[in-house]
Amino acid sequence: MIKINLLPHREEKRKQRKAAFLRMLALSAVMGATMVVAAGGIIAAQIANQTQRNDFIKAENTKLDGQIKEIKTLKEEIEALKARQQAVEDLQSDRNQPVYLMDELARQVPEGIYLRSFKEENQRVVLMGHAQSNERVSELLRNIGNNSPWLERPDLIEIRLVSLGQGKDAKKVYDFTVNVGIKRPRDKDAAANGAASSAAAADGKVDGTSTKKS
Template identity: 75%
Template sequence: MVKINLLPHREEKRKQRKAAFYRLLAIAGVVGLGMVIGVAGMYAAQIATQDQRNNFLKAENGKLDAQIKEIGNLRQEIEALKARQQAVEDLQSDRNQPVYLMDELVRQVPEGIYLRSLKQENQRVVISGYAQSNERVSELLRNVGNNSAWLERPDLIEIRSTTLGQGRDSKRVFDFTVNVGIKRSREKDAAAKPSGQSAASAAKKL
């Protein structure tokens, strides 16, 4: 017996295929939306983690900046204390400078020179006097510049010919003014160290 399907089967199959396509499309949309939400959540979690790290680094940097500022303040206080300590030491050492000055002048002033006045301003001393000749003044400058442990950097300010006395007792001399520096104890010790070290190294070589 032959069966004949009189229903519009082609139209029915077309509707079934269209319904299946829509179902697949809906499933794909749901899956895609889920993937997008998952990826977005993963990125959001990574961004939140990175924000936490950034906030932690900012907080630590703030602490370091505060510590650096504190260290800078401590350094300034230390430098100020060192400066005060050095000033006190300089004041104590400067009390003996007149003694060192007079002792050095006795050692370094050659014969034929008469000192008339001394005036000290800080670490410079103005020396005025009379000399028998220009050579005597030059010798004084050489002695102070090369042979003195306490005096340094001599500078001839003025020298002029003048006459002392009257009549037969008058003498032609040279009136001079010299400016010299006087060292502090620490400067003298610092200048003496290199020579002492070189002598010690030379002795080791021998």
């Protein structure tokens, strides 16, 4: 006998495939949502970690800024103390400047020049006097500029021919005013050290040249 299945098996299979597809779709949605949530959690954790690092860096930068301000303040205080110390040393050394000045004037003023007065102000000395000739004044300027360890930068302010005395005793002399600088001991020592270094460098060059020639 031939058996014939009259049930709607095709529709049943379609329903089964549709149900399986819906289950797979739901499972995929659940897995996708889980992956999104997990990725979001990882990213959120990384952001929180980076935020914590940024906060730490900001806090350290704030500390460094405070330390830099303290260092700057200390440097300013050190510079102020150095300036005060230098001022005290200058005051102590300036007390001996009149002695150095009188000694140097006695050494550097040539014959034929007579000083009437001198005035010191701000490391400059104004010399006023009479000279027998212009050459005597030029010699004074050369002596101060080249030979004096304490005086420097002579500057001729004025020179003019005047008469001294009256009648037969009247004499023609040159009245002059010269402005010169006076060194402090530290300036003198610095200049001496610089000259010694230059001389040593020159000797070294000469020795090197001689060695090459030989």
